[in-house]
Amino acid sequence: xxxxxxxxxxxxxxxxxxxxxxxxxxxxxxxxxxxxxxxxxxxxxxxxxxxxxxxxxxxxxxxxxxxxxxxxxxxxxxxxxxxxxxxxxxxxxxxxxxxxxxxxxxxxxxxxxxxxxxxxxxxxxxxxxxxxxxxxxxxxxxxxxxxxxxxxxxxxxxxxxxxxxxxxxxxxxxxxxxxxxxxxxxxxxxxxxxxxxxxxxxxxxxxxxxxxxxxxxxxxxxxxxxxxxxxxxxxxxxxxx
Numbered sequence: 137x138x139x140x141x142x143x144x145x146x147x148x149x150x151x152x153x154x155x156x157x158x159x160x161x162x163x164x165x166x167x168x169x170x171x172x173x174x175x176x177x178x179x180x181x182x183x184x185x186x187x188x189x190x191x192x193x194x195x196x197x198x199x200x201x202x203x204x205x206x207x208x209x210x211x212x213x214x215x216x217x218x219x220x221x222x223x224x225x226x227x228x229x230x231x232x233x234x235x236x237x238x239x240x241x242x243x244x245x246x247x248x249x250x251x252x253x254x255x256x257x258x259x260x261x262x263x264x265x266x267x268x269x270x271x272x273x274x275x276x277x278x279x280x281x282x283x284x285x286x287x288x289x290x291x292x293x294x295x296x297x298x299x300x301x302x303x304x305x306x307x308x309x310x311x312x313x314x315x316x317x318x319x320x321x322x323x324x325x326x327x328x329x330x331x332x333x334x335x336x337x338x339x340x341x342x343x344x345x346x347x348x349x350x351x352x353x354x355x356x357x358x359x360x361x362x363x364x365x366x367x368x369x370x371x372x373x374x375x376x377x
Contacts, residue, residue: 137309140318141170145311146359148301148366153374155272162249163276165374167269170315171259176269178277180286181248194244194293196274198231200224200266202255227263230338234267234298234329235274237337243293247286249277260316264300264327268367271298272374297332299367303356305348310355312363324348328360332368 143149149170158164163178184195201224204210214220231253251273253266275294281287302314304322311318319325326341341348341356348356371377 137307137311139306139311141315145309146362148313148363149315151367151370153269153272153370155276155374161273161277162280163273163278165269165272165276167265167272169259169261169265169268169313171257172261172265172315173255173257174262174265174269175254175256176266176273177252177254178270178273179250179252180277180281181250182246182286184246184248189246192246193241194239194246195241195248196232196235196239196244196251197248198228198235198251198253198266198270200227200231200253200255200263202258202262206255206258227266230263230329230340231267231270234300234337235270237329238271238294238296238298238331239274240293240295243287243291244278245287245291247281249274258316260314260319261302264302264329267298267300267329268371272371275375296335297368297371298329298337299332299364299371300327300329301360301363301367302327303359303363305352305356310352310359312359324352324356326356326360328357328364330361330364334361334365 152168154166157166161177162180165176251270255262303326304314305324306318323345329337
């Protein structure tokens with residue numbers, strides 16, 4: 137099979153991460169997966185949700201949104217509609233879960249970090265790009281909190297890294313990092329979240345056409361683990377770790 141952009145089946149799109157993109161935020165990153173571009177900004181707040189007050193633990197959460205012209209046709213802002221859609225809620229929760237999986241909340245103390253992931257341009261894989269960029273913004277925000285003595289300099293809230301990638305079966309073949317043109321016709325579509333140690337945080341897979349078997353599932357997971365390992369290196373380079 138020849139992919140529309142000429143990539144090998146196990147090849148990522150061109151990935152760039154620009155840390156510190158926003159001057160105002162405590163942490164930020166502009167991340168691109170090919171034509172998909174997401175701005176991730178991290179805000180440190182000196183409080184936790186009411187149900188966590190007095191626990192001595194911090195909180196990490198996320199909000200996801202798509203800008204009106206991030207797609208081919210303008211969409212209304214959800215704030216104008218007066219309600220947040222189910223897809224937006226689901227992706228926001230996914231990003232938050234993925235980040236909390238690699239954070240020692242006790243080491244944060246009673247601080248909250250909110251990551252806003254705004255899709256500037258969408259061409260498939262917006263949630264996976266958001267997770268990958270959100271991690272970079274989160275690390276910067278924690279370093280800022282240490283410099284500002286919001287948390288002890290000796291504290292180490294980050295226990296691992298996390299990245300995410302899409303995989304799918306297109307024209308009968310497993311492929312990595314699907315743009316919209318492939319995602320829209322995939323027989324199977326899957327998003328996989330993996331830590332730097334190669335552990336799974338979440339696997340979201342759906343047979344859009346025919347059901348897939350275990351052999352195909354194993355092939356997709358192997359592609360995802362390899363892709364996330366490459367993304368982990370890009371994160372480390374961006375953060376100069």
